Amino acid sequence: MLDAATLKNDFPILQQTVHDDVPLVYLDSAASAQKPQSVIDALSRIDSTVYANVHRGAHWLSDTSTALYEESREAIAAFIKAQKSHEVIFTTGTTGAINTVARSWGDANISAGDEILLTRLEHHSNIIPWQQLSERTGATIRWCDITEDGQLDLDDFESLLSERTKIVACTMASNVLGTYTPAKRITQLAHDAGAVVVLDAAQAVPHKSVDVTDLDADFIAFSAHKMLGPSGVGILYGKETLLEAMPPFLGGGSMIDVVSEEGFTTASLPAKFEAGTPAITPVLAFPSCIDYLRQVGMENIQQHEHALASYAHEQLEALGTINILGPHPDAKAGVVSFTVDNLHPHDLTHALDNQGVAIRAGHHCAMPLHRRLGISASARASFYVYNTREDVDKLIQAIAKAIELFS
Ligand code: PLP
16 A cells, blocks of 8 residues: 555645645646656756757767657656557647647548547547547547446447447546546457547556556557656657558658658658657656656555545535535546535635645536536546545545535
8 A cells, every 4th residue: 555644745845835824735636746856856857967959969968868768768668568669759748649649640541421439528638639630521520428427338339339430539537527438448349340549548647557558559648747747748659550650740850851842751750750849858757757656556556546536435425515426436536526515616616725725626628528417617636646535634624614604
């Protein structure tokens, strides 16, 4: 098991008080996780010792940062069990990764009459790029529903799959309900129907062990800032055969082999998809996040979040006027979204913030899901390695106080 109280000491930002002396309780890691000192040190060490542009220079600093850049790619490939490190593409984040697939694979392979299968659990990042693709090509979007308890409706999924389905874009874990989807089964079913699968792993890779080879994943997207790392960098994992066949999305430096007045030839993988100067320092620091997560252990992280989510469910239910959204904690990640009778999520969040408890309110970039749930907004508490049962107690106390205040 993981000792969250001890781990919390590794996170300087969590040691402070806010609003003039209220201890901070950070329950918004699904938006962005905080960084341990080791990651902060790595970022600073990189900038003070090895920083230079990568794949361009002819000097020691550039050679060193280029070598570390490629080592980072290898570390990430090993972390998600990719067969080849050039199947790991650095992007700006999950959003950048999904847009790359939609623009590159999508524009090359989708046409009018084709279908794109999405689920009602998706974040806007895994909706809009497909809506834009549909606008460009005339393809139709189909929506897989959820069950009443917020799980993916596999029967509906199967009924929507057909020979017209060319791409399935599905989250591995909902950022609102926390629901884990059966990603392996979805991938199998989609492959049987001849479709390619894009898995949004933004809320999965930081919280559980993900093996892209076992999943037989075609494309997977995730972001460093949700896994204890810096913002500005994310990953597109793609199967070599798919990436090889895809045209580059962004044009610019690094992604070319030869350029002439008449045109250009593209570089091989992975450079083909990495036009322009990348997020050098964040990429070089990425392995320090992986080291930290590995040391804690992905199994331990998943179990710890499950225990916190279960405890939060129990305590919220005991308050009485709370409607918890989504499935039983056994089927979900460390995300608990809820509404409180007669109290708007924004008012609730404001009242909690005054007590030092940081949670999120709103549609969480998942408007179709909220519409499906019959609400416009919810409050969301999300947990990570540094959260303790005491944090949950403080959340519950703060909600009880807010309810009293507004009643
Ligand atoms: N997908 C999911 C499930 C998310 O939770 C998020 C961020 O909250 C994203 C995609 C977008 O990630 P990013 O903003 O890092 O591109």
